[in-house]
Amino acid sequence: xxxxxxxxxxxxxxxxxxxxxxxxxxxxxxxxxxxxxxxxxxxxxxxxxxxxxxxxxxxxxxxxxxxxxxxxxxxxxxxxxxxxxxxxxxxxxxxxxxxxxxxxxxxxxxxxxxxxxxxxxxxxxxxxxxxxxxxxxxxxxxxxxxxxxxxxxxxxxxxxxxxxxxxxxxxxxxxxxxxxxxxxxxxxxxxxxxxxxxxxxxxxxxxxxxxxxxxxxxxxxxxxxxxxxxxxxxxxxxxxxxxxxxxxxxxxxxxxxxxxxxxxxxxxxxxxxxxxxxxxxxxxxxxxxxxxxxxxxxxxxxxxxxxxxxxxxxxxxxxxx
Amino acid sequence: xxxxxxxxxxxxxxxxxxxxxxxxxxxxxxxxxxxxxxxxxxxxxxxxxxxxxxxxxxxxxxxxxxxxxxxxxxxxxxxxxxxxxxxxxxxxxxxxxxxxxxxxxxxxxxxxxxxxxxxxxxxxxxxxxxxxxxxxxxxxxxxxxxxxxxxxxxxxxxxxxxxxxxxxxxxxxxxxxxxxxxxxxxxxxxxxxxxxxxxxxxxxxxxxxxxxxxxxxxxxxxxxxxxxxxxxxxxxxxxxxxxxxxxxxxxxxxxxxxxxxxxxxxxxxxxxxxxxxxxxxxxxxxxxxxxxxxxxxxxxxxxxxxxxxxxxxxxxx
Amino acid sequence: xxxxxxxxxxxxxxxxxxxxxxxxxxxxxxxxxxxxxxxxxxxxxxxxxxxxxxxxxxxxxxxxxxxxxxxxxxxxxxxxxxxxxxxxxxxxxxxxxxxxxxxxxxxxxxxxxxxxxxxxxxxxxxxxxxxxxxxxxxxxxxxxxxxxxxxxxxxxxxxxxxxxxxxxxxxxxxxxxxxxxxxxxxxxxxxxxxxxxxxxxxxxxxxxxxxxxxxxxxxxxxxxxxxxxxxxxxxxxxxxxxxxxxxxxxxxxxxxxxxxxxxxxxxxxxxxxxxxxxxxxxxxxxx
Numbered sequence: 001x002x003x004x005x006x007x008x009x010x011x012x013x014x015x016x017x018x019x020x021x022x023x024x025x026x027x028x029x030x031x032x033x034x035x036x037x038x039x040x041x042x043x044x045x046x047x048x049x050x051x052x053x054x055x056x057x058x059x060x061x062x063x064x065x066x067x068x069x070x071x072x073x074x075x076x077x078x079x080x081x082x083x084x085x086x087x088x089x090x091x092x093x094x095x096x097x098x099x100x101x102x103x104x105x106x107x108x109x110x111x112x113x114x115x116x117x118x119x120x121x122x123x124x125x126x127x128x129x130x131x132x133x134x135x136x137x138x139x140x141x142x143x144x145x146x147x148x149x150x151x152x153x154x155x156x157x158x159x160x161x162x163x164x165x166x167x168x169x170x171x172x173x174x175x176x177x178x179x180x181x182x183x184x185x186x187x188x189x190x191x192x193x194x195x196x197x198x199x200x201x202x203x204x205x206x207x208x209x210x211x212x213x214x215x216x217x218x219x220x221x222x223x224x225x226x227x228x229x230x231x232x233x234x235x236x237x238x239x240x241x242x243x244x245x246x247x248x249x250x251x252x253x254x255x256x257x258x259x260x261x262x263x264x265x266x267x268x269x270x271x272x273x274x275x276x277x278x279x280x281x282x283x284x285x286x287x288x289x290x291x292x293x294x295x296x297x298x299x300x301x302x303x304x305x306x307x308x309x310x311x312x313x314x315x316x317x318x319x320x321x
Numbered sequence: 322x323x324x325x326x327x328x329x330x331x332x333x334x335x336x337x338x339x340x341x342x343x344x345x346x347x348x349x350x351x352x353x354x355x356x357x358x359x360x361x362x363x364x365x366x367x368x369x370x371x372x373x374x375x376x377x378x379x380x381x382x383x384x385x386x387x388x389x390x391x392x393x394x395x396x397x398x399x400x401x402x403x404x405x406x407x408x409x410x411x412x413x414x415x416x417x418x419x420x421x422x423x424x425x426x427x428x429x430x431x432x433x434x435x436x437x438x439x440x441x442x443x444x445x446x447x448x449x450x451x452x453x454x455x456x457x458x459x460x461x462x463x464x465x466x467x468x469x470x471x472x473x474x475x476x477x478x479x480x481x482x483x484x485x486x487x488x489x490x491x492x493x494x495x496x497x498x499x500x501x502x503x504x505x506x507x508x509x510x511x512x513x514x515x516x517x518x519x520x521x522x523x524x525x526x527x528x529x530x531x532x533x534x535x536x537x538x539x540x541x542x543x544x545x546x547x548x549x550x551x552x553x554x555x556x557x558x559x560x561x562x563x564x565x566x567x568x569x570x571x572x573x574x575x576x577x578x579x580x581x582x583x584x585x586x587x588x589x590x591x592x593x594x595x596x597x598x599x600x601x602x603x604x605x606x607x608x609x610x611x612x613x614x615x616x617x618x619x620x621x622x623x624x625x626x627x628x629x630x631x632x633x634x635x636x637x638x
Numbered sequence: 639x640x641x642x643x644x645x646x647x648x649x650x651x652x653x654x655x656x657x658x659x660x661x662x663x664x665x666x667x668x669x670x671x672x673x674x675x676x677x678x679x680x681x682x683x684x685x686x687x688x689x690x691x692x693x694x695x696x697x698x699x700x701x702x703x704x705x706x707x708x709x710x711x712x713x714x715x716x717x718x719x720x721x722x723x724x725x726x727x728x729x730x731x732x733x734x735x736x737x738x739x740x741x742x743x744x745x746x747x748x749x750x751x752x753x754x755x756x757x758x759x760x761x762x763x764x765x766x767x768x769x770x771x772x773x774x775x776x777x778x779x780x781x782x783x784x785x786x787x788x789x790x791x792x793x794x795x796x797x798x799x800x801x802x803x804x805x806x807x808x809x810x811x812x813x814x815x816x817x818x819x820x821x822x823x824x825x826x827x828x829x830x831x832x833x834x835x836x837x838x839x840x841x842x843x844x845x846x847x848x849x850x851x852x853x854x855x856x857x858x859x860x861x862x863x864x865x866x867x868x869x870x871x872x873x874x875x876x877x878x879x880x881x882x883x884x885x886x887x888x889x890x891x892x893x894x895x896x897x898x899x900x901x902x903x904x905x906x907x908x909x910x911x912x913x914x915x916x917x918x919x920x921x922x923x924x925x
Contacts, residue, residue: 046504046505046506047475047504059821061817061821080823084823086823087821087822087823088823092818092821094814094818096814099813099814099815100814100815100817100818101815101818102815102832102833102836102837103815103837104836104837104840105832105836113819113822113824113832114822117822117823117824118822152590154590167822182360182361182531183360183531183533183572183575183576183586184360184571184572184575184586184587184590185586185590186575186577186586187574187575187577187584187585187586188586190577190584191584191586209504209505210505210577211505211579212576212577212578212579212581213577215577215579215580215581216577216581216584236580239579239580249506250505250506251579253505253506253508253509254505254578254579255508255532255534255535255538256534256538256578256579257533257534257537257538257561257576257578258537258538258558258561258562259538260538261509261512261513261516261538261539262509263509264506264507264509264510264513265506265510268474269474
């Protein structure tokens with residue numbers, strides 16, 4: 001079966017000028033990723049890890065400089081340009097939900113737009129459809145007449161999700177869809193997303209910095225560091241026994257009730273303009289050996305499910321689990 | 322720990338018709354760390370701002386706040402505040418990038434605080450600033466003195482903020498969500514730094530946090546706020562291991578940790594200020610609430626090792 | 639799962655008159671002038687063009703409340719009728735300028751490459767000259783008269799309008815909801831019509847109210863310079879100019895229309911500022 005998305009050695013370099021010199025900023029570097037139909041995958045990384053660029057590549061908004069990015073076996077940019085099918089099947093929920101909704105349109109108009117655009121229903125059916133979608137995300141029908149500025153952050157995110165679902169997509173891409181919210185609204189939204197995924201069989205691509213959110217929502221995880229996926233695999237397996245030292249550090253840094261405060265990582269994140277030779281994490285890695293500073297490890301399989309970009313993975317024996 | 326540094330009694334704050342804080346009481350001993358937790362609109366940042374004397378004119382307050390040898394912070398004149406702020410009381414803000422002045426080097430900003438507050442000479446201030454930057458873990462402090470804030474990473478900016486806040490060895494440091502704008506791997510570094518530095522100076526610290534797990538890792542005591550009312554307060558271990566207030570329980574049930582299987586968030590959201598019940602403000606969402614809760618405010622009373630404001634507390638876990 | 643209803647936030651626009659006393663006063667003054675303009679023929683005690691040798695340069699008071707001018711024309715009646723010209727020319731030219739500015743600004747904001755370069759140069763060239771000088775140049779091309787003045791002032795305002803429209807377009811274009819619409823493969827023209835234009839029109843309307851006073855001033859200045867409206871039209875600028883020679887012994891001839899002009903300009907400016915502060919989202923965030 002052809003995977004839904006397949007990225008092979010994707011590289012994205014932005015040209016920037018600094019002090020008159022042209023420099024290449026490598027936002028993505030040798031990214032390998034396969035996403036199958038119906039999967040739920042979390043892309044986790046800190047700022048500067050390239051997860052936003054990866055997202056834009058997946059959506060066909062940014063063409064990769066090198067490598068191939070495929071949707072159902074065909075280049076994403078090509079699929080996107082051909083017709084509306086891709087736009088209809090792959091829906092997006094932005095981190096800044098409020099900014100992604102036109103402030104001069106009511107909730108009704110906002111949700112009607114994709115309904116009519118993709119020809120999901122007739123103009124006469126639209127109001128009922130809008131209310132059904134609002135109910136699906138847990139909002140009262142009266143909300144239809146409101147403007148986004150009249151609603152709270154959690155409610156606006158629900159509207160953004162309802163709007164994304166309007167085109168009846170098969171893939172939902174969400175960029176930090178629950179961050180910056182209060183814990184109770186965050187928990188309400190996570191439960192909503194979980195329910196939607198189960199009910200509608202959505203493929204979920206979820207960008208987050210929160211490992212707890214990732215483990216709650218996604219069966220698979222891909223951890224990024226400085227433009228490369230450093231570890232992928234089933235979320236629970238990866239978080240229980242991380243193979244990559246960075247994944248381990250990230251795991252340790254997550255706040256945990258009554259545990260002592262995490263030992264911080266030493267050193268600073270290198271600049272993506274001037275990557276060190278060898279492994280990009282070697283400068284901060286507690287387990288780095290001499291060869292780490294010479295050889296840049298690619299993302300390699302550890303077993304059938306897991307892969308890590310490390311010369312000396314932390315867990316040595318990887319029998320097929 | 323009988324040395325009370327800060328004693329706030331019945332702090333009430335109104336902005337126009339809105340009652341932002343409703344009879345908030347809390348105490349803090351010397352050398353203690355306290356976490357103010359709650360969701361947005363709980364008033365946790367407002368407490369810090371009120372106790373720093375940074376409220377605008379649109380707010381009216383009542384109640385008292387005894388601090389060290391000051392009988393009442395809330396009735397201080399602007400001149401009285403000027404003598405305290407920066408010297409005895411200091412603050413670290415959430416967004417260090419916005420709190421630092423973008424047009425001066427960090428070294429100059431740090432040195433100017435030292436010269437103004439401690440009356441040091443230019444030369445003394447400079448060497449002291451370098452020492453401070455080193456103490457907050459900035460490598461190559463000498464070189465970084467001439468850096469502008471935008472040339473530093475978020476974590477480094479927050480370190481500079483901590484150095485500025487601690488420059489005059491304050492007795493009390495407010496840290497308003499000091500790490501929520503930072504990456505997780507940096508978060509622990511900054512919290513550690515603030516704890517180490519305040520401890521070394523024997524200072525107390527009030528953290529404003531939204532992350533209960535982080536509060537449990539970093540603070541001696543915790544105050545749980547909801548819509549400007551104190552719900553539960555006490556030693557962090559006691560309150561978070563066995564919460565007795567329905568709100569604390571619900572808040573805790575929303576926290577996602579790695580491996581969390583189910584979340585049971587409370588329904589609904591905080592009511593607008595003009596629809597707040599006269600009694601316990603959480604009563605509109607509380608599963609245990611009855612008519613009395615909405616009408617009559619439960620007093621903050623000692624229950625099982627903590628202070629609790631609830632007519633129908635939960636049983637021991 | 640519970641269904642969430644969202645309580646509607648209370649409207650704030652009703653309180654605007656109570657919160658801004660100066661704004662309210664300014665609105666009343668503007669309304670007064672509009673009433674004068676609309677009902678000039680009924681309100682004015684005399685025919686504004688009726689000359690009388692018997693009643694030349696009479697001081698205010700008596701039969702002529704605000705006095706008469708060197709032709710014996712009643713100044714009060716001329717001011718009341720003059721409000722009509724001031725407002726007509728002011729509003730007409732601003733609407734003209736706004737329409738032209740909208741077209742040019744949207745075109746410049748949405749175009750790319752050399753088209754954008756050419757349009758931006760055109761806007762810059764218009765902006766390089768103050769609107770009064772530009773209006774004088776247009777008058778020189780078009781000739782005099784009420785319609786010509788409106789056209790000239792309107793054309794001279796296209797520059798400032800197109801600049802603000804262009805910057806608004808650039809700002810809206812970069813917003814997330816425009817990207818989101820593109821992501822849904824919504825056609826470009828549709829995005830412009832449904833997502834960009836509605837977000838441009840509103841700030842433009844605010845700009846219109848702010849710039850009416852400028853247009854009134856420029857048109858009065860043209861008449862004062864003797865190149866705008868032709869005598870004996872009761873135009874304020876013209877009246878001020880006519881009274882100039884008699885200032886030492888008949889100051890009311892220039893003073894009365896001058897006061898009327900000043901009152902209208904200040905009122906319009908306060909009103910425009912009030913509307914902008916109240917409704918401009920850029921200024922609103924701080925509240």
